[in-house]
Amino acid sequence: MVSARGLTKRFGSSEAVAGIDFSIRRGEVFGFLGPNGAGKTSTMRMIACMSPASEGTLRVRGLDPSRDGPTIRAGLGVVPQQDTLDMELTVLDNLLVYGRYFDLSRRVVRERAERLLDFAQLSERAGSRVDDLSGGMRRRLTIARALISSPELVILDEPTTGLDPQARHLVWERLYRLRQEGVTLIVTTHYMDEAEQLCDRLVVMDKGTIVGEGSPRELVDKHVSREVLEVRLGEGGHERLAGDVRGRVERVEVLADRVCCYGDNGDEMLALVHGLGYQPENTLVRRGSLEDVFLRLTGRSLVE
Amino acid sequence: MMGRPLWVRALGSWGFRYRRTWRGSVATSFAFPVLYLAALGVGLGGLVNRHLASQPGRPGLTALGGVTYLVFVAPGVLVGSAMQIATSESTFPVMGAIKWQRLYEAMLATPLRTGDVLAGHLCYIASRLALASGAFLAVAAAFGAVHSPEAVVALPVGILTGMAFSTPMVAYAATQETIVGFSVVERLVIVPLFLFSGSFFPIAQLPGALQLVAELTPLYHGVALARACMLGHLVTLSSLGHAGYLLALVAVGAWAASRTYRARLAS
Numbered sequence: 141m142v143s144a145r146g147l148t149k150r151f152g153s154s155e156a157v158a159g160i161d162f163s164i165r166r167g168e169v170f171g172f173l174g175p176n177g178a179g180k181t182s183t184m185r186m187i188a189c190m191s192p193a194s195e196g197t198l199r200v201r202g203l204d205p206s207r208d209g210p211t212i213r214a215g216l217g218v219v220p221q222q223d224t225l226d227m228e229l230t231v232l233d234n235l236l237v238y239g240r241y242f243d244l245s246r247r248v249v250r251e252r253a254e255r256l257l258d259f260a261q262l263s264e265r266a267g268s269r270v271d272d273l274s275g276g277m278r279r280r281l282t283i284a285r286a287l288i289s290s291p292e293l294v295i296l297d298e299p300t301t302g303l304d305p306q307a308r309h310l311v312w313e314r315l316y317r318l319r320q321e322g323v324t325l326i327v328t329t330h331y332m333d334e335a336e337q338l339c340d341r342l343v344v345m346d347k348g349t350i351v352g353e354g355s356p357r358e359l360v361d362k363h364v365s366r367e368v369l370e371v372r373l374g375e376g377g378h379e380r381l382a383g384d385v386r387g388r389v390e391r392v393e394v395l396a397d398r399v400c401c402y403g404d405n406g407d408e409m410l411a412l413v414h415g416l417g418y419q420p421e422n423t424l425v426r427r428g429s430l431e432d433v434f435l436r437l438t439g440r441s442l443v444e
Numbered sequence: 445m446m447g448r449p450l451w452v453r454a455l456g457s458w459g460f461r462y463r464r465t466w467r468g469s470v471a472t473s474f475a476f477p478v479l480y481l482a483a484l485g486v487g488l489g490g491l492v493n494r495h496l497a498s499q500p501g502r503p504g505l506t507a508l509g510g511v512t513y514l515v516f517v518a519p520g521v522l523v524g525s526a527m528q529i530a531t532s533e534s535t536f537p538v539m540g541a542i543k544w545q546r547l548y549e550a551m552l553a554t555p556l557r558t559g560d561v562l563a564g565h566l567c568y569i570a571s572r573l574a575l576a577s578g579a580f581l582a583v584a585a586a587f588g589a590v591h592s593p594e595a596v597v598a599l600p601v602g603i604l605t606g607m608a609f610s611t612p613m614v615a616y617a618a619t620q621e622t623i624v625g626f627s628v629v630e631r632l633v634i635v636p637l638f639l640f641s642g643s644f645f646p647i648a649q650l651p652g653a654l655q656l657v658a659e660l661t662p663l664y665h666g667v668a669l670a671r672a673c674m675l676g677h678l679v680t681l682s683s684l685g686h687a688g689y690l691l692a693l694v695a696v697g698a699w700a701a702s703r704t705y706r707a708r709l710a711s
Contacts, residue, residue: 227545
């Protein structure tokens, strides 16, 4: 569906995307996971043919964005990071105006708009001004709007950033339904739970490069142990604890406010910490996650 | 791409949005010339006509080209207001479409390209100018300020003059981060041009050097051309010169805008 070789984006002397390779298959949910400034949005804009690549080759639905932008975009839905809804128009009118950019007849746009409002659970708000909608409703409207051309590929740049948990779950549920209908989804996110919930495969991006690639499970299996023990000590001592357990667990990381110990069995690691005489303020045993993958691959946390 | 041209789709969205405000806009388009022609043409004009008629040697209305002040001032206000409408439509709405509502970005995620977005917006501005100029002409005719069938050509002249300001202004607006520059342009360019480009008095009244400056401004050429239409001596070589000047400005502005739009929107 999308393939890139050596894809690069420069702004002046700074390199936002530094020669990345990836390929996205039809029907999958593909994620770009990384912190702010990793180059995710620049990559999305290139795939959406809204920004020319500085170097490298990119093919979207078999076409070249530098030549076939309008044709590619005709079959593409874009959910930008910042909503671009028309605040003065009603919910329904936003869909009607947008559909006309794709040269759909008024009748077709109206039919689809009604179906999409239902899909986005906004039917009752069809006549409301966008200004009066909550953040979650606006996001769902933006997603509905991106679907007006019945695209086979939808690009979502941070679809749930800034939404409360309930609103996020509703968006995820709708995106899951799209996937079941066979739509290919490309999602950027800096939330590891979003990546884990949604993505069939993903790449981990940092400073314009791809540092890891695979399914969420593969990435965790490859880069992180099965279980993780997080330890918070009352006052300092994190470095000393790390020194004491190093070599006796698979791996240990010291973060600003806690120590993470990686191994197959969290409870055994906890027993070890207690056995060394530490009295942690609190501890947590959990499964390895994409957060740990990111930490492992970049030495930093995903959300600072 | 098959189907409607892409820029027409961009124009269509401006039209769609205009549907919400068209009543107020149309009413203003008629009210504005009524106010101006009543105050200047009839009110002030009455005094001017009487004064000129009572001069020693009775030069009559020759200073105004042999017509009453109402007839003299009407084409000047027509293009002067076209300039003002064009300028305001080419500044804040452009900023809004780039930064506030991000309307352009929404369009660019569809098949439209930056050139289509620009062309659609410019055509919308031209339509607004057509409406304003048409309304002005109708009101001017009702006031008895139209003396020739050639006056209908003043409508495209209003559009042309407006666009000569619009295309450079959208090019400029697309480079701005704040609206501060817009009020500077308004105060330092638009208002002086409106007052001193021959709309309200013949530029022969200005001191010699300033006459030359006035003749270099685009509004002067718009005023001269519109006045030629309204008085029925359109077909002259100087009309060709005026039109050529304005067309060149439209073209240069459109070229500049296509560059600033691409730099701003497709980086």
